[in-house]
Amino acid sequence: MPGKVLERGEVRPYRPPVKPGCEDEEERRQSIEQAMREGYQEGLRRGTAEAHEKLQAERRAGVEQIARALEEIATLRRNVLESLRRETVDLALTAAARLVRARIDQGDAVIQRVVSETLEKIGAGTVCEVRLHPADIELMRSEDLLAKLAGIEVVADDGIARGGVLIETAEEEVDARLETALLVLRESLLEES
Template identity: 30%
Template sequence: MSDSRPPARPQTAYQRWELASLAEEPVRNAADEAAANAELLARELRTARETGLQQGQQQGYQTGLREGRLRGYDEGHAEGVAQAQADNLALQQELTQALTQLGQQFGQELAQARELLARQLLDLALDMAQAMLCQTLELQPERLLGVIEQALQELPLVRQPAVLRLHPQDLELVKAARGSELQAAGWRLQADGQLARGGCLIETGDQQIDASLPARWQRLLHSLGRDGTWLEPAA
């Protein structure tokens, strides 16, 4: 059986190029689309990688910052506690030392105050005693007789001349009470306006006994370790 189709005419070079171009167009379009998709995918991957890297860096920074803060807080807290304990201990030592010094100073001041108070009380007692003595001698002048008796007993031996000096008013009292007895023993009674009432002055050949109120008061103060003078009562 013979082929009835007419034989194909030979194609020109343009026709062959045109057919080839038509055949290659879908392939080129597919390649371009694939390339575009690949580039888009590459950009998306690159963007995702950069975003992930940034997120990772940020997350790592935040985590590191948080951990650093926590670590710094813990270390700072520990250092703060240690410093506070050291400061508290130093403060306690300073307070203890200050209280000790204050206690010692208070003890010294208290002792000084007690000593001062004792001296003041003694001075007050002496002032009161002097006032009471003056009042007693004024109300009971006969007490002078006891003073004279005590002064005479201090003389181991009376040598002539023996003189007993008295305030003029006391002289009359002594003469009335013991004048005869004293004169019989060789005593000579003399008035002395320089003597205060309540005292006397005894003179013998080789000694003198000052039994005046100022002298007796001075001896009393000296025995108490005090200084002072007898104050004459106001007239």
């Protein structure tokens, strides 16, 4: 009853319920012990199962997190390697361009080789016009190499860097400029990997 104060004599110690038919004190005690063991075992089984489920869920979550992290690392690695590859190609081509330009500036007869090789590839008889940097025309004139271009119109073009040549035929325009060659080489190198 709520609100009732019990007297000392009315308070009895708790005794678990006894199975029906257990009259004997020893049987009663054994029954209590058996119930306690069974309760303990059931609690232990449930607790172990819950802990196992929780650990499995945490393990799965951890494995998934590690898998995502590894995928991110692999993606980052691919991106870094691709970036390094592009930068390496660009650096190598920049160095090559500087070396060629330095040789041209030092008076190397690059233009003669470029013009000769390009004319050999396309056939000099089909050429209508050859466009060169003005300084390269002067170099070819001083070396008396313009005679090789007899019958072909030679045009001075400040838009063409030294060492480069644009050749027009009736069917096509052949671009033998250093910048174009380096661009084609860059694309080829980047496609290979």
